[in-house]
Amino acid sequence: MYFSKSFVPILKNNPTEAKIKSHQLMLRVGMIKQSSAGIYSWLPLGFKVMKKIEQIVREEQDRIGVQEILMPTIQSSEIWKESGRYDDYGEEMLRIKDRQDREMLYGPTNEELVTEIFRSSIKSYKSLPQLLYHIQWKFRDELRPRFGIMRCREFYMKDAYSFDINDDEALFSYNKFFLSYLRTFKRLNLSAIPMAADTGPIGGNLSHEFIILADTGESKIYTDKRIFNLNSSSTILEKSSLNNLRQQYEKFYSVTDEKFDQKEFDKIVPEEFRVNTKGIEVGHIFYFGDKYSKPMNAAVDFNGKKEFVKMGSYGIGVSRLVGAIIEAKYNDKDEIMKWPISVAPYHCSIIPMIKKNDTTNLEKSNKIFEYFKSKNIDAIIDDTEENISAKIRKFNLIGIPYQLILGNKTEGDLFEFKEINGETQKLSIEDAVSQILKAKSN
């Protein structure tokens, strides 16, 4: 791909309307474009990143045995009246009348619809557990949408739902998602910590938010440094192993401000381990038993007895994660972004110095591009006539993790190669490829 032909509209300066760094950067390098208040189009650079995040989220859902479905965006109001949430939800719900004057709405979440699908399909406890997810656009009509895609109206979300016969099995399902979320965020190169949280409009009595630390975060968080040393690498998909994982995390104080208690914090957490900072919510899991199954009559036969199923729901903000990763990884003072290679729009930028009427460097770039392609390395060539330092500044913002530079200093078969934020090395193309492939496989 030539940069001159790619649809990446770069702005010279930070847009003044953007207040936080993810919003600034995404507009600046043409990842998104606002189409109306709180509603965005995703341009190729932003789309590529979001799609890679989506795929990682998907793979980690599949890995714990959740089945993918796809529910529509437009729902009938009837099921929301059944659950009792039609009036509760307030003005954030986008209400619509169709041409037949039926009350419809743009789904802000899917507990009702998935419960309706479940109850009309599953009749016996022998078909349990059922774990279902979908990745679909949602709409919440925020009064004041802001911060770009971090608090917008139309957003892309993975939401999963579990159906079990009793609390014990339902907690097993809950813990599977607990593990899955730790794995997902790790693959995105984020340290997200699970925190006890309020359940809000979803309801229930058990809930964890997964939060990454960021100065620009909207949630205040209080936790214990030692929680960052934990990991899930030895956990397996089995009841006691999963229980053990959650207990390890729950040993440490870790809450958002809704659940915060200063006295408790001071008592439980030794001073040197106290963390009091801000964070961004990237995932949220809930257990709410029969809150929806009872009013909506979602029950199975259990040896002749009717049992309401026990449900949980599990969300990850896929579009929001694009912004969250920027908040975590972007050094806005030096204007240097570096995408984790697992979600980077390209693996390597090829940056040739191009002089008028001299195509030597561009031809070399084309050859390198083809060689990269044969190694499954996705590259973009900056074929524009900008000077080399302007090009490098631009690619520092775009955040493709590796840069291969063909400047004046290119000697024979050695190229200037660097990881963003790293030292420039003089490498053969084969050695550059090995470095990128090594990073990709980690």
Place this chain on the structure above:
Amino acid sequence: MYFSKSFVPILKNNPTEAKIKSHQLMLRVGMIKQSSAGIYSWLPLGFKVMKKIEQIVREEQDRIGVQEILMPTIQSSEIWKESGRYDDYGEEMLRIKDRQDREMLYGPTNEELVTEIFRSSIKSYKSLPQLLYHIQWKFRDELRPRFGIMRCREFYMKDAYSFDINDDEALFSYNKFFLSYLRTFKRLNLSAIPMAADTGPIGGNLSHEFIILADTGESKIYTDKRIFNLNSSSTILEKSSLNNLRQQYEKFYSVTDEKFDQKEFDKIVPEEFRVNTKGIEVGHIFYFGDKYSKPMNAAVDFNGKKEFVKMGSYGIGVSRLVGAIIEAKYNDKDEIMKWPISVAPYHCSIIPMIKKNDTTNLEKSNKIFEYFKSKNIDAIIDDTEENISAKIRKFNLIGIPYQLILGNKTEGDLFEFKEINGETQKLSIEDAVSQILKAKSN
């Protein structure tokens, strides 16, 4: 995957509300579930098929150099007023007022929004051509939604848009899509023929519908048998080669009823080649010049002169294709469906005869499943206690193209293996794998 744990709610009989065979089959084998009039949820079996179709469509867009973006579902009415279509579109457009009382709508198509993105991003003719596509949910508030996902309200569509400096370049873009569509439908194992068509609400003066033959189709078509012998295998992405391809097709009479002229048909097509039947539209391409760029002021600088860009748009109904493939491939008399392997929900079903308290066949099935997995063959095991002929009838409907049966007759290392509609063979597991892999790679 065990069938008993999969979310595939099978109906015993054809649902009476469904009038055409794709609608019947999709409800019968639990591919979809209606959530309100003309709005469906996609259950795992249907979702898998649609996702595979989507991926083939995507790859064939990428292959001709179209860049993927993603526009939102909810649009502002303003751009539709600019183009003049806000009033034209009538009641099929789902109009929405948000909490601030702004006029919004659920996009039925995206000419306006993509033009808005283009005009604010691209300033010089040097950045042309630009080819952009997205795959997104659309909504058309049909008065009488029917035929399941074939004529529904919320549907999944790939729509692409081209921007060029003049007619000649724009026709080059148009012809790229012409080729891309032939390739796409071929990979879906459909013989779709391009037909001269009316442009309807999109406008313009050049347009082709891509239509597959089916008795249940909504379009009447008139064509020449010989057109089915053409193919695009020797065409390359170059002006004269593409022109030549379109000319080859246009040599034969081939129109929908809107453009039909009996006299012309009788004159041009020799009697023995006349085809007069019904078909299903699966794709539609349009060239409409400056119809949108002029009123919306989408222009580029061309050596100091302002030139309105010349545009085309190109749609493929991704969700509709699931139904179209069923209409083309399902033998409803014998109740046998066979998915093309490129989009089949699984490659092979493993169907063991299971007797009470005897797990021999199930254990064998598990081993075969793992072996298949190691060869990238995706299988499902029917672990239920239904009798073997009921299982086979069920899988004949589900349409997974290969069946491996572990019945009484299983001797040593040979298994009953068949392609749906084919003869039962006695094969070693290695030979079965070779057959499936060969079909996959075609």
